[in-house]
Amino acid sequence: MGLKSWFTTGEWNGERSTSPNDDWLAGKWDDFVTGRGKSGKTISKQNALTISGVYAAVKVYSDAISSLPVHIMRETGSTKEKYKKHPVYPLLSREPNKLMTVNTFRQIVVPELLLWGNSFSIIEFHKGSFRPKSLLPVHPSKVEVDIIEGVLVYTIKMENSDDIILDQSNVLHFRGQGDTVIGKSVIDCAKENLELGAAAEEFGNRFFGNGASMSGVLQTDEKLSDKAFNNLKNSFNDSNGGLANASKPLILEEGLKYQPISIPPDNAQFLETRRFNIEDVARWFNLPPDKLKDLSRATFSNLEQQDLNFVRHSLMPYVISIEQELTRKLLRETEKRSVWFEMNLDGLLRGDIKTRTESYRTLFNIGAMSANEIRARENMNPFEGGDARYVPMNLGKVDEEGNNQPQTEAIEPDENQLT
Missing domain, CATH: 3.30.1120 (Arylsulfatase, C-terminal domain)
Structure with missing residues (x-):
């Protein structure tokens, strides 16, 4: 089976290895643990999603990143604008390949990044323009990474054909935390803790299966x-x-x-063990516990702040990493000084309507935003004259250079009209 039948209906023109390595299971990606942990349970990248906390953590990140608009931005003088006419724009806004939508693509990429520490996608280029025309995700278990003469080389293991060998310019590689060019999986780092959580869940299943009695x-x-x-x-x-x-x-x-x-599990701290497992998973995945449906310490007053903390401290590192890799691999060197990829976080950073209104009022009254800019943030259509900006000095109009225009002289009333 070739790459064409796996991913796309287009023609594949990548280089193929002439000497495939049959012993690929001994490679860098075959790092599954075969022995049991101290809890008697074995957790790997494949079965980690059977733990409710891990499943929830992966879903939170996947849903959040999948919902973010991705734009190609262009610097024009002192301002920036969306570069919608860029030939690569449709790849990340509509369709990365012929088999899936952008949302589906991200729902594949993000879990691989979290569970495996790495996500790989082959970049297929147009033959004439040499612009990227499709992104083809490849499961991390089928990829080996080596450094050859200072360049990353990716070997993709095919089932019924020769291996595909590509250099770093042909592979979109989103990498998690790690001390090398290869990211390390959260599952590998948290293995013992997650095995304890899995053991607690299995204990609970057996406990209730036996009639809720020890x-x-x-x-x-x-x-x-x-x-x-x-x-x-x-x-x-x-x-x-x-x-x-x-x-x-x-x-x-x-x-x-x-x-x-024995004694009932509530007295044996069974419930506390399961709650600790949720908190522990939240720590490993750098998430507020309320994102994993643990509301034991959440209040209505702090939920909004926790949402902001999630965006700034949990989501932002992944977003920056993705933006930089997209800019690095999908744009030409001559473009990179003034063109870049940007994921829009405004929707996730917005507070409630009262908070937003107060923020808009402040920005409007200092001339930082116009009425139409505020309406755009709220998904409302602009109106004529709404692009003007004002400052507190008698609400004087701000011109295009940011200067406060002087007020026109007041019209003196006719004395005859006052009588």
């Missing part, structure tokens, strides 16, 4: 045969196990006694 022992002074033992065990489980049999009276015969061997 295990105990049946005692008797009589000696039971193997057949009698199995009959007793099956009969007891059938009549008392599971949620449907919870709280039913326990009927024992022939001198049997039931002795609990």
Whole structure:
């Protein structure tokens, strides 16, 4: 199977390796843990999403980044503007390739970045203009990265054809935190903590599956045969196990006694363990706990501030990294001084209507914003004359150079009109 059948209906013109490495499972990306952790659970990049906290964290980032408009900006003198006529603009605003929308593309890229520490997309170029024409995401497990003569070289492992070898100019590489050119997965760093959380969730499932009651022992002074033992065990489980049999009276015969061997999980800090797991996942993914639906410490007064902290301290590092990689790989060297990619965070940074109104009023009264600029922020159409800006000095009009225009002389009233 070639790259063409995997990703796109267009023609692939990338270089193919003549000596594929069959032992790719021993490469840099095959770093799965095969042994069990201290909790008895094994967490890898594949099954980490089975932990509710991890799933929620990945979804929060994916949904947030997928909702951000991506623009190509151009500097024109002392101002900047959207460069919608740039030939690369449609790739990040409408369709990165023939198989998916921009939103789908980001929903693939962001989870890979979070769970694997790296996200890779092949950049396919037009043959004539050498401008990027499609972005083709490749799963990190199929990519090996090497440094050869100071250049990053990416080897993409194909299932039924030769490997594809590309240099760094042909691969969009979003990288997570790490101390090399390869990002390190949060899952690898947080492995032991996440395994504890997975063990707690499995314990909870088994606990409620057994009728929300901890295990105990049946005692008797009589000696039971193997057949009698199995009959007793099956009969007891059938009549008392599971949620449907919870709280039913326990009927024992022939001198049997039931002795609990543990205490209920609330007394055993089971719920506290699960809550700690959510808080721990939030720390690993640098998220406010309320983003993972832990509202135990959230109030209406601090939720908005936590949302702003999420944008500034959690989301912003990823946004900057993505912007820089897009600018670095999708634009020509001659453009980069005055053209760049920018993700618009205004929608996420907006406060409630009262806060926004106070902010707009302040900016309007110092001549920093016009009425039409405010209306644009609120997705409202402009009106004629709304581009004028004003300052507090008798609300004098500000000209294009930012100077306060003098007021026209007041018209003296006719004395005859006053009588």
